[in-house]
Amino acid sequence: MLALVGTHYHFRRAVPVALRPLFGKTEFWISLKTGNKSEARLSAMALHAQTSALFRTARLMTDPAQKKPITKDDLLALYQDIIKKQNEVIETNEHNAAEQLRLERYRASMSRYEDLLRTKAFIDYSSQALEQVNQSMIKLRKDMITGTTQDKASLARKTEEIDRLHATLIKLFQTGPALSQAPGAVPPSHQLASPTPSPVVPTSPRLTEALQLALLADSQKSEATKKETARTVALFVQAFGDKPIKEITGRVAGEFRDLLFSLPTSYAKGKQDLDLNTEVERAQEFDLPTLSGKSVKNHFMWLSALWNQLLRREIAEKNPWSNWDFDLTKRNPRRAWTDDELALLSSSPWTCSTISQATFAGITLVAAYSGMRLGEICNLRNEDIQEVDGIPCFLIRPHPADKWTPKTEAGTRNVPIHSVLLEWGILDFRKDGEKFLFSELKTPQSGPRGTDFGRNFSKFKTTVSLPAAITFHSFRHTVSTRLRNQAGDLRELWIDALLGHEASHKSQGATTYLSGITTANLRQTVEAVSYPTLFLKA
Numbered sequence: 001m002l003a004l005v006g007t008h009y010h011f012r013r014a015v016p017v018a019l020r021p022l023f024g025k026t027e028f029w030i031s032l033k034t035g036n037k038s039e040a041r042l043s044a045m046a047l048h049a050q051t052s053a054l055f056r057t058a059r060l061m062t063d064p065a066q067k068k069p070i071t072k073d074d075l076l077a078l079y080q081d082i083i084k085k086q087n088e089v090i091e092t093n094e095h096n097a098a099e100q101l102r103l104e105r106y107r108a109s110m111s112r113y114e115d116l117l118r119t120k121a122f123i124d125y126s127s128q129a130l131e132q133v134n135q136s137m138i139k140l141r142k143d144m145i146t147g148t149t150q151d152k153a154s155l156a157r158k159t160e161e162i163d164r165l166h167a168t169l170i171k172l173f174q175t176g177p178a179l180s181q182a183p184g185a186v187p188p189s190h191q192l193a194s195p196t197p198s199p200v201v202p203t204s205p206r207l208t209e210a211l212q213l214a215l216l217a218d219s220q221k222s223e224a225t226k227k228e229t230a231r232t233v234a235l236f237v238q239a240f241g242d243k244p245i246k247e248i249t250g251r252v253a254g255e256f257r258d259l260l261f262s263l264p265t266s267y268a269k270g271k272q273d274l275d276l277n278t279e280v281e282r283a284q285e286f287d288l289p290t291l292s293g294k295s296v297k298n299h300f301m302w303l304s305a306l307w308n309q310l311l312r313r314e315i316a317e318k319n320p321w322s323n324w325d326f327d328l329t330k331r332n333p334r335r336a337w338t339d340d341e342l343a344l345l346s347s348s349p350w351t352c353s354t355i356s357q358a359t360f361a362g363i364t365l366v367a368a369y370s371g372m373r374l375g376e377i378c379n380l381r382n383e384d385i386q387e388v389d390g391i392p393c394f395l396i397r398p399h400p401a402d403k404w405t406p407k408t409e410a411g412t413r414n415v416p417i418h419s420v421l422l423e424w425g426i427l428d429f430r431k432d433g434e435k436f437l438f439s440e441l442k443t444p445q446s447g448p449r450g451t452d453f454g455r456n457f458s459k460f461k462t463t464v465s466l467p468a469a470i471t472f473h474s475f476r477h478t479v480s481t482r483l484r485n486q487a488g489d490l491r492e493l494w495i496d497a498l499l500g501h502e503a504s505h506k507s508q509g510a511t512t513y514l515s516g517i518t519t520a521n522l523r524q525t526v527e528a529v530s531y532p533t534l535f536l537k538a
Helices: 015-025 037-060 072-147 152-175 177-179 207-218 223-240 250-262 263-268 275-285 291-314 340-349 357-370 375-377 419-424 451-463 474-484 492-497 508-515 519-525
Strands: 001-004 008-014 028-033 386-388 391-396 413-416
Touching: 008 037, 008 451, 015 037, 015 072, 015 451, 028 072, 037 072, 037 223, 037 250, 207 223, 207 291, 223 250, 223 291, 250 275, 250 291, 275 386, 291 375, 357 375, 357 419, 357 451, 357 474, 357 519, 375 451, 413 519, 474 492, 492 519
Parallel strands: none
Antiparallel strands: 001 008, 008 028, 386 391, 391 413
């Protein structure tokens, strides 16, 4: 993502294969014009959020702000606008750096000038004292020669005067410039006008300091408000660093908004010490659901309330977090597969070299004829295929030894194996000595089993130009939709039980009935799933 060429860093990002004809590029390459890695990483993070938003717009070919179709030329104009904004950021940073350097040089020169003034005052006063001693000694010598000071009393007075002047001179040289700084140490006739004081540049507290000052110390705010605001501030700092308040402008707020809309929803639920760029990439690769408009609005709400406090304390000049629009009705565009899309899927050659066509077909067909989740399919063990009431079933159940469990309590269930799958040969995947049904898949050191398959399925789907609105999870939507549109005698509770949904009706009677659904009823339900053709072959 960051490339060091010579002394400057550059931002690099591959353009998705399906979008390359639109941009005429295989990757974006933007010079950041800085050799500072920290600055480069912040700029790269902002560019990553902007290009992610650009890719989303390109996939939909719709302007999200004006909600109207756009053309290829519009996309190129948006890309050029990203470059223009980056150059403006670079120019602003260079101007601020130059201004800071000028100010530091001015302060240094003023400090040297003040030292010179003190030194000159010290020399002038010292010269005057020396001249007084010299004149007193000349006069004393003259008086002694002319006999004016023959009496002892007069000689003693002259000697005391010389001793006093001599002691003053010694003390002057012992204390040095300190005397020139003390009030009254330099006679008024030798004092020079003070230089014009250096301009006072007001300092702007950093975001975490402002948080402590304006909100966390406010006893009127609830602990819940403080906690949520601190969490949002921590997320901003992780993305952009602990910026001074005056540097957090509307442009920065917009970049944070783009980043939030690119983060997967799982990020808010798990550990937030993960790399943000990695999380955004993961959401793109796996077609993961991203933060909703409501979640992003909440983050902006906490920051806007904090800025209102800063405005009252005259720490901030304006609130960059207010007056933003959020589409609260927007949801991740997931839907069921159409027959045409399934036909395209089946006619396109599988492109992954590390996972075989057979494994791809087997996993995909199980999803299409059962509605099971990807994690449930990839974690099927050979021992999970058993007959229940004389009917071959997939047993979806926890495996504590492997630290795997179904997503919900209702996810623990028996799924009758569709007759199409049995005829196709799904049971042939069972191999002696292997634990998992799809033994070809590798179990990663971190993350769920099936991560590699999900990533490659997403890439394959993009390669064959299938829309972003359908994902692997869409097979689950497809099964649910087709079953609920059946004209036969299928009950809603049977469908919920097959898919592992919580009961649609939350009454105790419904819950009891759900737990008592027979395997025969579940088989009747799963057999109602049908497609025009068997769209995948081993």
